[in-house]
Amino acid sequence: MLSEEFLEQELLKALPKDRNTDPAGQSLANLIAGISSKKVPVNSFFRVWILGSLQARVAFGYLAYWLRSRFSGAEVKRRLKSEAHLAAALQLFGTMGYLRGAVMKVGQMLANLPEVVPEEFAEVLSALHFEAPPMHYSLVREVFLDEFGREPEELFASFDQQAFAAASLGQVHRARLLSGEEVAVKIQYPGIARTIKNDLRTLRLLLQPLCLTKDWEDTIAKLADIERMLLLETDYTKEADHCRRARAVFSAEDRVVVPEIYNGLSSKRVLTSEYLPGCHINEYLQSSPDQAERDHFTTLLTIATYRLYYRLHWLPADPHPGNFIFMEDGRLGLIDFGCTLVLDEEEWRDSNAAIQAALDRDILALNQAIASACRFNHPDDMEPDHLEVIRQGFYWFMEPWQQEGLFDFGDKAFFLRGIENVIEAARKRYTRSVPMTIWSNRFTFGGRAFCYKLQGRCEFRNIFLRESAWREQDES
Amino acid sequence: MRISEQAKQDNRIRILEKAVDIFTTKGFDATTTRDIALAAGLATGTLFNYFPSKETLAMTMVTEAFRQGREDFQRRRTGDEDLAEELFLFIASGLRRLRPLRTFLGPVLERSLSPFPRKSVCQEGEAARQGHLNAVQGIIAGHGFAEAPDYVAMTMYWSLYLGILAFWANDTSPNQEETQALIDYATRMFVQIISGGGPGKGGADAE
Numbered sequence: 001m002l003s004e005e006f007l008e009q010e011l012l013k014a015l016p017k018d019r020n021t022d023p024a025g026q027s028l029a030n031l032i033a034g035i036s037s038k039k040v041p042v043n044s045f046f047r048v049w050i051l052g053s054l055q056a057r058v059a060f061g062y063l064a065y066w067l068r069s070r071f072s073g074a075e076v077k078r079r080l081k082s083e084a085h086l087a088a089a090l091q092l093f094g095t096m097g098y099l100r101g102a103v104m105k106v107g108q109m110l111a112n113l114p115e116v117v118p119e120e121f122a123e124v125l126s127a128l129h130f131e132a133p134p135m136h137y138s139l140v141r142e143v144f145l146d147e148f149g150r151e152p153e154e155l156f157a158s159f160d161q162q163a164f165a166a167a168s169l170g171q172v173h174r175a176r177l178l179s180g181e182e183v184a185v186k187i188q189y190p191g192i193a194r195t196i197k198n199d200l201r202t203l204r205l206l207l208q209p210l211c212l213t214k215d216w217e218d219t220i221a222k223l224a225d226i227e228r229m230l231l232l233e234t235d236y237t238k239e240a241d242h243c244r245r246a247r248a249v250f251s252a253e254d255r256v257v258v259p260e261i262y263n264g265l266s267s268k269r270v271l272t273s274e275y276l277p278g279c280h281i282n283e284y285l286q287s288s289p290d291q292a293e294r295d296h297f298t299t300l301l302t303i304a305t306y307r308l309y310y311r312l313h314w315l316p317a318d319p320h321p322g323n324f325i326f327m328e329d330g331r332l333g334l335i336d337f338g339c340t341l342v343l344d345e346e347e348w349r350d351s352n353a354a355i356q357a358a359l360d361r362d363i364l365a366l367n368q369a370i371a372s373a374c375r376f377n378h379p380d381d382m383e384p385d386h387l388e389v390i391r392q393g394f395y396w397f398m399e400p401w402q403q404e405g406l407f408d409f410g411d412k413a414f415f416l417r418g419i420e421n422v423i424e425a426a427r428k429r430y431t432r433s434v435p436m437t438i439w440s441n442r443f444t445f446g447g448r449a450f451c452y453k454l455q456g457r458c459e460f461r462n463i464f465l466r467e468s469a470w471r472e473q474d475e476s
Numbered sequence: 477m478r479i480s481e482q483a484k485q486d487n488r489i490r491i492l493e494k495a496v497d498i499f500t501t502k503g504f505d506a507t508t509t510r511d512i513a514l515a516a517g518l519a520t521g522t523l524f525n526y527f528p529s530k531e532t533l534a535m536t537m538v539t540e541a542f543r544q545g546r547e548d549f550q551r552r553r554t555g556d557e558d559l560a561e562e563l564f565l566f567i568a569s570g571l572r573r574l575r576p577l578r579t580f581l582g583p584v585l586e587r588s589l590s591p592f593p594r595k596s597v598c599q600e601g602e603a604a605r606q607g608h609l610n611a612v613q614g615i616i617a618g619h620g621f622a623e624a625p626d627y628v629a630m631t632m633y634w635s636l637y638l639g640i641l642a643f644w645a646n647d648t649s650p651n652q653e654e655t656q657a658l659i660d661y662a663t664r665m666f667v668q669i670i671s672g673g674g675p676g677k678g679g680a681d682a683e
Contacts, residue, residue, distance in 0.1 A: 136561040
């Protein structure tokens with residue numbers, strides 16, 4: 001156990017310093033130490049970190065610094081007032097159950113921003129996901145009795161009492177059906193929807209010091225969209241429906257598999273699907289696959305995501321590494337469709353208009369598409385630099401679409417350019433955008449971080465041309 | 477007129493069945509013993525031969541549900557559970573049996589299980605409490621606590637349990653799933669406290 005004094009010293013060293021008002025970082029350290037020494041009643045979400053740990057305090061400190069920097073231009077009186085709000089808001093942070101880990105990740109990300117290295121950034125991006133607390137078997141049995149009126153042993157030939165994986169809202173157990181098939185059974189932690197709602201309310205309060213800034217409404221709209229998506233995920237019948245629809249758009253030749261859902265053993269809180277044998281990316285990379293193999297899986301991943309986009313108008317908005325299975329026979333398994341953004345007509349039209357404008361190098365149309373995505377009526381309403389930064393980001397997104405032949409997603413310079421653009425946009429606070437961009441960014445960066453880690457290449461443009469042909473078919 | 481033991485048993489069962497229906501539709505407070513007697517086809521005076529009061533009648537249902545819950549628990553426990561999990565299983569099994577009575581149970585439990593000093597103690601309520609706590613002591617002893625936990629530990633347990641019952645009686649979430657999360661947390665917390673983990677650490681680093 002580290003002493004408080006040592007923690008304070010380390011905290012002081014680790015925190016960002018404000019050259020003008022707080023050159024030693026002392027006032028920030030005091031603020032953080034004062035808050036994190038206060039105890040907060042924990043809820044049932046046990047496994048989350050302790051607010052007192054140094055790592056937590058540093059992440060927390062960066063979050064505070066980031067919030068406070070929003071007032072750097074304000075007069076002293078208002079600054080002090082906002083400081084008091086900030087302290088009060090940060091205290092609420094400890095009461096978060098489900099989202100606390102994610103918010104802390106944001107703090108860590110902010111701490112990494114100044115000298116970000118792509119490896120670390122990819123790590124953070126790909127790890128940005130949620131976990132519910134572990135359930136013991138007796139709790140799992142209660143969920144089964146409520147959902148099916150039967151115990152797991154009565155419904156399955158065998159059922160592992162220990163979970164083999166954590167899921168975003170619960171955990172996954174392996175089991176065998178009475179008919180012999182191996183399955184994965186996902187079970188939701190009871191009452192998680194309420195925790196999510198409480199957390200979002202806390203997060204809004206936490207961010208209250210930003211309410212005077214010009215993008216407050218934008219932040220609120222995005223938080224509302226996050227809440228909507230998270231709550232959507234709590235209904236497994238919707239996910240089952242997504243799985244079925246996704247499964248139908250891949251054939252055996254595609255080498256992409258979406259597991260079959262077992263309806264009789266699925267409900268709002270329990271989802272039983274075919275078990276796909278294989279491993280996740282880290283284990284896969286440990287087997288030192290050669291370039292051809294890595295290219296193969298990058299190709300399958302690209303086909304899979306753009307098939308879903310063009311056939312179903314979906315963005316798989318949670319490209320968490322655990323959702324992709326590298327199967328031994330060379331097929332790619334796609335699991336977990338809980339966080340799937342289904343584009344509405346307008347979003348679908350706008351999304352394709354931007355892509356088409358970039359492909360046609362039609363700068364006027366592209367500027368208009370960007371202005372709409374950033375919630376401006378016209379490109380002239382945006383500061384020229386704002387427009388330029390976002391446009392550069394979009395060009396980066398479109399690079400693979402425009403290159404003939406193999407595109408190398410493992411290219412460090414390429415990946416770094418994308419990250420630098422995000423950092424620049426964040427630093428300049430060019431973050432105003434329609435809520436959909438949260439998910440499209442997560443989709444893009446999550447996917448690219450994954451392919452970067454995989455060091456894979458694919459004929460992206462060919463895949464795009466082939467998959468987008470569906471769109472022309474649909475529309476004709 | 478003397479009636480047979482069998483007829484007495486039948487009457488008793490009929491009264492309990494009708495009472496559940498009426499409590500459920502009218503609520504516990506609005507129901508009179510006369511309503512129940514009428515529905516069971518008996519004179520009100522006859523009903524008192526079976527149950528001295530409305531409270532006793534309702535608590536008889538609760539005691540029976542607790543008894544069935546204990547049986548379910550014994551049947552369901554695998555022996556692999558740790559203490560927190562076993563307590564969870566015990567409480568959850570009991571609540572599942574109480575579930576059909578849930579809509580009218582609030583005032584019944586409040587009157588019969590209240591830990592505050594009362595003029596007349598409900599005998600059925602007291603029996604239910606004792607039965608429940610004996611079972612809990614047995615579970616705790618089974619996990620290596622040499623002495624039966626003293627009154628402090630059991631008072632804390634009972635307070636937690638009454639809190640869970642009160643929350644459950646008001647829980648509007650589907651299948652009272654929020655109560656399940658509460659039991660999960662409450663049982664972990666109780667085990668942590670009696671294990672000497674202590675509330676001082678705030679429980680954040682349990683396990």
